[in-house]
Amino acid sequence: MKKLVIGLLSLLLLLTGCQKNNQEDGKLNIVVTTTMITDLVETIGGDHVNVKGLMTTGVDPHLYQAKASDATTLIAADLVIYNGVHLEAKLTDVLAKLENAISLESGLDEGDILADDEGGIDPHIWFSVPLWKKAAIRVSKGLSELDPTNAKDYDANLQKYLVELDDLQSYITNKLSVIEGDKRVLVTAHDAFNYFAHSNNFEVRSIQGISTESEASTSTISELADFITKHQIKSVFTESSISPKTIESLQKAVESRGFKVTIGEELYSDSLKDNASYIETFKLNVDAIVRALA
Ligand SMILES: [Zn+2]
Structure with a gap:
């Protein structure tokens, strides 16, 4: 079944290329993978985006497999934003074929990503507030490139959120002390x-x-x-x-x-x-x- 879905996805992606979906409400149609990214993109995109998350709360992203309906969703997106660092392990083939996709991983610097003893890379970057700030910057950049008209708004939302994330880190440090x-x-x-x-x-x-x-x-x-x-x-x-x-x-x-x-x-x-x-x-x-x- 998995092979069939991926085959179907590949075919659809091939047929439609990078065709964009014209939203009636004028908002960008952003498709993301996890619930953390849904929250991040809604925060930075504000009124200019509709965000659709493939995964709902409680879903394990390591094991999530593409459903047939995900093909339509991904193709209709103006932009797909995913975690990367091999989090969405079962979607790797699908995500790699998308032209309209960016990963949060691409906003990180060398040395940011932790590895385990066997050299496996650790995808759980949202548990580092400093790294999540870099992810927020990446999202803002991605939205601004796609929609330069509203770049000022994305940046304003970003600056406000970076302050909130600094406050979160202070909360964490104080509580854990x-x-x-x-x-x-x-x-x-x-x-x-x-x-x-x-x-x-x-x-x-x-x-x-x-x-x-x-x-x-x-x-x-x-x-x-x-x-x-x-x-x-x-x-x-x-x-x-x-x-x-x-x-x-x-x-x-x-x-x-x-x-x-x-x-x-x-x-x-x-x-x-x-x-x-x-x-x-x-x-x-x-x-x-x-x-x-x-
Ligand atoms: Zn995990």
């Missing part, structure tokens, strides 16, 4: 929080790697249970876009070692909370981490 050095360990289902850890002086441990494509192994769970017991870590976290099963087996493994670890509130990792902005969702995560670990 109550968690002492040796308690700054975040144990989660998959490795979404490396950028968060990197900017906020945390250590992260997870059951799955930086993508949810790989299965959790029992040896990883066992090693992690040893680590939690040894360091007496109070809480581990589940994530909104991932099944809590692996975290529950980790909790059981810790219990069998004679230590009790609680499961903290669900963190929003690869998708925003329903009807909440990026900034609001980030604050909810930080508050939950403070409640569990402070």
Whole structure:
């Protein structure tokens, strides 16, 4: 089925080339992948854009596969904006064929992207506020190139948002300051929080790697249970876009070692909370981490 959908997409893309869709309301028709990018583009584009996200809240972007209807949506777009850094792993072929697409990755600098021990690149750039500022700048540039008439508005929206993102970083730093050095360990289902850890002086441990494509192994769970017991870590976290099963087996493994670890509130990792902005969702995560670990 996947091959068929991609084949169909390729054919449609070939037939229509870079044909633009004329919106009756005069707004740009922007198609994005994740909920974080929907929020970002709506913020920078303001009244000049209609944003359609392929993925809704709670959807795992590592595993998302193109639906047949996505072809029409992508072709009708004036501009497609996606994360890149191999986040949309199953859409790579489709996105690469689009002429009207930009990635947030293209707004980053060399050295910004983190890698795991095996050299796999980490796509979760939205968990670094400094990198999300670069993503916002990239979106503003992309919209201005497409629609120079309104470039001043995109820049004004950008400047306002950059200040809000600086305020967010201050909020994060202040809130987390109550968690002492040796308690700054975040144990989660998959490795979404490396950028968060990197900017906020945390250590992260997870059951799955930086993508949810790989299965959790029992040896990883066992090693992690040893680590939690040894360091007496109070809480581990589940994530909104991932099944809590692996975290529950980790909790059981810790219990069998004679230590009790609680499961903290669900963190929003690869998708925003329903009807909440990026900034609001980030604050909810930080508050939950403070409640569990402070
Ligand atoms: Zn992820």
